[in-house]
Amino acid sequence: MKFAKFWKNSNARVHVGFVITCIFIIIGFVVFYFPHINPFTFNSYANNLNPSPQHWLGTTAMGQDVVWLLIEAIHNSLCIGVTVAFLGTVVGVFVGLLAGFSGGALDRVLSTITDTFIVIPSLPILILMTALMKGTMTWFVMALVLAMFAWAWPSRQIRSMALSMRERDFIRTAEFSGENRVQIIATEVLPYVLSWSLSNFMNAVLNAIASESSLAVLGLSPANLVSLGNMINWAMAKNAIFQKRYFWIFAPIGATIIMFVGLFLLITGYNDYLQARRGR
Amino acid sequence: MKFWKYFGKRALTWLLTIWIGVTFIFFIPRMFPSDPVETMIGQITARSGSMDPTALEAMRHSLRVQFGLEGSLLQQYGSYLWKGLLHFDFGPSLMSYPTPAGEIVGTYMPYTVGLCTVSTILAWIIGNAIGLLAGFRKDKKISKILEGIAIVIYPIPYYIVALVFQIVFAFILGWFPITTTINNMAGFGTWLASLLRASVLPMLSMLLVSTGWWIISMKSLSSNVAEEDFVQYARYRGLSEGKIGRSYVLKNTILTQITALALSLGGVFNGSIMTEVIFGYPGVGKLIQKAITMSDYNMILATITISIIAISTMTFIVDLILPLFDPRIRYA
Numbered sequence: 001m002k003f004a005k006f007w008k009n010s011n012a013r014v015h016v017g018f019v020i021t022c023i024f025i026i027i028g029f030v031v032f033y034f035p036h037i038n039p040f041t042f043n044s045y046a047n048n049l050n051p052s053p054q055h056w057l058g059t060t061a062m063g064q065d066v067v068w069l070l071i072e073a074i075h076n077s078l079c080i081g082v083t084v085a086f087l088g089t090v091v092g093v094f095v096g097l098l099a100g101f102s103g104g105a106l107d108r109v110l111s112t113i114t115d116t117f118i119v120i121p122s123l124p125i126l127i128l129m130t131a132l133m134k135g136t137m138t139w140f141v142m143a144l145v146l147a148m149f150a151w152a153w154p155s156r157q158i159r160s161m162a163l164s165m166r167e168r169d170f171i172r173t174a175e176f177s178g179e180n181r182v183q184i185i186a187t188e189v190l191p192y193v194l195s196w197s198l199s200n201f202m203n204a205v206l207n208a209i210a211s212e213s214s215l216a217v218l219g220l221s222p223a224n225l226v227s228l229g230n231m232i233n234w235a236m237a238k239n240a241i242f243q244k245r246y247f248w249i250f251a252p253i254g255a256t257i258i259m260f261v262g263l264f265l266l267i268t269g270y271n272d273y274l275q276a277r278r279g280r
Numbered sequence: 281m282k283f284w285k286y287f288g289k290r291a292l293t294w295l296l297t298i299w300i301g302v303t304f305i306f307f308i309p310r311m312f313p314s315d316p317v318e319t320m321i322g323q324i325t326a327r328s329g330s331m332d333p334t335a336l337e338a339m340r341h342s343l344r345v346q347f348g349l350e351g352s353l354l355q356q357y358g359s360y361l362w363k364g365l366l367h368f369d370f371g372p373s374l375m376s377y378p379t380p381a382g383e384i385v386g387t388y389m390p391y392t393v394g395l396c397t398v399s400t401i402l403a404w405i406i407g408n409a410i411g412l413l414a415g416f417r418k419d420k421k422i423s424k425i426l427e428g429i430a431i432v433i434y435p436i437p438y439y440i441v442a443l444v445f446q447i448v449f450a451f452i453l454g455w456f457p458i459t460t461t462i463n464n465m466a467g468f469g470t471w472l473a474s475l476l477r478a479s480v481l482p483m484l485s486m487l488l489v490s491t492g493w494w495i496i497s498m499k500s501l502s503s504n505v506a507e508e509d510f511v512q513y514a515r516y517r518g519l520s521e522g523k524i525g526r527s528y529v530l531k532n533t534i535l536t537q538i539t540a541l542a543l544s545l546g547g548v549f550n551g552s553i554m555t556e557v558i559f560g561y562p563g564v565g566k567l568i569q570k571a572i573t574m575s576d577y578n579m580i581l582a583t584i585t586i587s588i589i590a591i592s593t594m595t596f597i598v599d600l601i602l603p604l605f606d607p608r609i610r611y612a
Binding site for chain 2 (some may be wrong): 013112113115116118119120121122123124125127128129131132133206210213214217218219220232241242249253256257260261263264265268
């Protein structure tokens with residue numbers, strides 16, 4: 001019901017974004033489970049094949065099928081993105097609400113730490129941590145490390161939301177009728193905050209995938225993890241460009257661009273929808 | 281004295297940011313089981329076969345001193361804050377021993393600061409100008425086209441744009457050299473020429489992504505302001521559209537954009553690291569990449585510490601620009 005309303009009130013841009021996002025989710029979580037041989041295995045096929053009906057995007061210099069490699073990369077990148085976004089949103093909402101509703105010294109300490117995490121350049125610190133863990137890293141540890149920088153922005157936003165909500169009548173009414181803080185936050189505040197968190201969640205997915213691929217380009221992502229960033233990194237390392245293997249290098253680049261643009265269109269559309277619903 | 285209160289608050293945030301960031305990167309490596317000294321000794325013994333135990337012990341000790349790993353954790357922390365933060369002394373770099381790591385960072389830093397500053401300022405001005413037009417005159421067709429382009433380009437990560445630029449303009453079209461070479465042997469003129477030539481692609485790719493964000497945010501801000509009653513009233517008074525745009529819409533949106541500028545610097549720096557790595561531009565990003573491949577921890581630590589200080593200071597400077605535009609902070 002709500003979705004039908006959202007769809008009707010949104011423009012063509014949002015529809016495009018939604019369709020692209022759905023396609024990527026289907027590729028990452030449905031097509032991925034179709035039976036296929038492990039795309040990471042070397043020399044499964046002949047090397048450097050051009051696109052053909054058997055191999056839609058050809059094969060790599062190591063004899064891997066580019067299409068299945070890409071599907072697995074999309075799956076893994078989405079997994080990392082969703083995990084990071086989930087952790088970041090949960091912690092961010094918790095810290096933001098705590099700071100906004102407690103006020104006083106606790107608020108000041110939490111906001112200072114939050115502001116620091118927003119201003120500090122995250123990539124160098126991520127580089128330091130992943131460089132130290134080189135070799136022992138798995139995708140889940142990678143997600144945990146990335147999540148360390150994913151909570152600050154939502155926390156800051158939720159805090160300012162909480163500050164303004166604290167003064168609203170319906171919260172006051174709930175307080176005066178004897179409900180305790182936790183109850184009020186769970187039943188009155190959280191539903192309001194969650195609709196905003198969805199947009200932040202999607203944004204965090206984008207940021208996490210971008211950070212993971214940045215680290216991958218530096219050679220700091222787990223070496224056997226098939227992700228969009230690692231796929232680009234391998235193609236670069238094997239001189240795909242010099243050998244004019246454009247399908248191999250442009251497949252992950254193109255997929256990243258389309259996925260990011262699609263998700264971003266969906267986010268902006270969703271934000272517009274939220275704003276319109278608030279009657280602005 | 282509202283300004284001084286504002287100044288004091290910002291200065292405190294500035295110092296706290298540096299302190300928290302630096303404390304963070306001091307304790308992270310020490311929480312991991314991997315020990316850089318043991319790793320290095322492992323590498324050396326693997327290369328030179330077996331070694332005399334006493335010589336090995338002496339080497340372990342001298343390496344621990346150089347890495348700042350001697351003494352209790354608190355002593356190490358104290359000496360790191362004292363030496364690193366106040367004197368930029370991070371011990372010798374291992375890849376170009378015995379040059380101090382801090383000194384090497386100093387030679388790379390200006391390139392990154394230049395790249396970031398120029399692209400940020402240009403992107404901010406161009407993006408806000410386009411965004412203002414697009415938001416203020418939102419029924420114009422060109423506004424919609426520009427915003428559409430911005431929305432498609434902005435979400436693409438910096439390094440992807442850099443990579444596409446490099447592949448298309450350097451590899452396929454061959455308009456620019458594939459690797460950056462900056463010639464600083466043959467006088468200032470040659471140096472400047474080679475620097476400019478090497479900077480075109482990194483600069484353009486960073487400019488493209490960051491301009492997108494300013495167009496999008498400024499457009500939504502100014503289209504909101506343009507619907508306010510006071511703008512309508514100014515129209516009834518017969519003020520020209522240019523005047524309304526400049527003194528009514530721009531003035532009410534620029535403060536938000538300056539605050540946003542301060543918050544965006546960290547992201548720009550992240551982007552510049554990746555852009556430098558892709559193009560081989562001789563900035564901090566390139567240095568970090570080299571340090572990682574050589575496992576030069578002193579250098580990694582020096583680069584990151586100095587980066588945090590630099591970014592926090594730039595953010596602080598932008599924060600101090602705000603009072604020039606906001607009379608509420610200046611007076612009262």
